[in-house]
Amino acid sequence: MNILAANWKMHKTREETRAFFRRFLELYQPTATHHLHTLIAPPYTSIETALGMARNTPLWIGAQNVHQEEQGAYTGEISLPMLQDLGVHFVIVGHSERRKYFHETDELIARKLHRVLDAGLWAILCVGETLQEREAGEAERVVQKQVEAALTPLDANHIPRLIVAYEPVWAIGTGVPARPEDAEAMHRFIRSLLSRRFGEDGEAVPLLYGGSVKPENFSAFAQMPHIHGALVGGASLDPERFWKLHEILLDATG
Numbered sequence: 001m002n003i004l005a006a007n008w009k010m011h012k013t014r015e016e017t018r019a020f021f022r023r024f025l026e027l028y029q030p031t032a033t034h035h036l037h038t039l040i041a042p043p044y045t046s047i048e049t050a051l052g053m054a055r056n057t058p059l060w061i062g063a064q065n066v067h068q069e070e071q072g073a074y075t076g077e078i079s080l081p082m083l084q085d086l087g088v089h090f091v092i093v094g095h096s097e098r099r100k101y102f103h104e105t106d107e108l109i110a111r112k113l114h115r116v117l118d119a120g121l122w123a124i125l126c127v128g129e130t131l132q133e134r135e136a137g138e139a140e141r142v143v144q145k146q147v148e149a150a151l152t153p154l155d156a157n158h159i160p161r162l163i164v165a166y167e168p169v170w171a172i173g174t175g176v177p178a179r180p181e182d183a184e185a186m187h188r189f190i191r192s193l194l195s196r197r198f199g200e201d202g203e204a205v206p207l208l209y210g211g212s213v214k215p216e217n218f219s220a221f222a223q224m225p226h227i228h229g230a231l232v233g234g235a236s237l238d239p240e241r242f243w244k245l246h247e248i249l250l251d252a253t254g
């Protein structure tokens, strides 16, 4: 399965969301893209608007985060039942900005991931090393720890709805992506971790690259055998550029 997932982060009001979809839906060709799934994660305040705009299309709308508890005194937080009530298809879990700015730990991320998958939604689990970790030769060790911690509470029933995004922290939002061959090597490594734990089911988990993906650099990633698509921040905010990434992935995957 090939996937392009948009992470809008803290961008776009409801009106800006409507404007994005008006243009994107002019470009988007569901029949040409039947083996390419498009996922969009707007900010919470735009989810309902996005769901309305995407009605009767194959587009999936999701959330960028979720609280680990069902309900309670957690001022400012959003629970999974609230997201299910809206009708989201997926949730991003463990994005490096959540890990860095909101101090989310591997254990917390594992709880969130379990809750999302257990509820029958899809999840994009994000993992990736910092620049210091890569320079110290620890990239694989760090990613292994993140992946294994997140998988700990999961069983085989959860795996068909899991997507893993490898996003080296130093490549996110910097304009400097990883080298495609380094990303491919890490994807192969993540694949081995998944299949060691889940056998054939682990083989089928889609693996996305994320970090400064844009039309100008995506083609080399799209051609890598273990890279099934991308999780895209900045370049997903513009409907033309986001659609261009679809054309590149379609070209690369035939």
Ligand code: PGA
Residues within 6 Å of the ligand: 007, 167, 171, 172, 173, 174, 175, 210, 211, 212, 213, 231, 232, 233, 234, 235
């Ligand atoms: P970027 O963000 O494409 O703007 O680097 C990617 C991400 O954070 O998922």
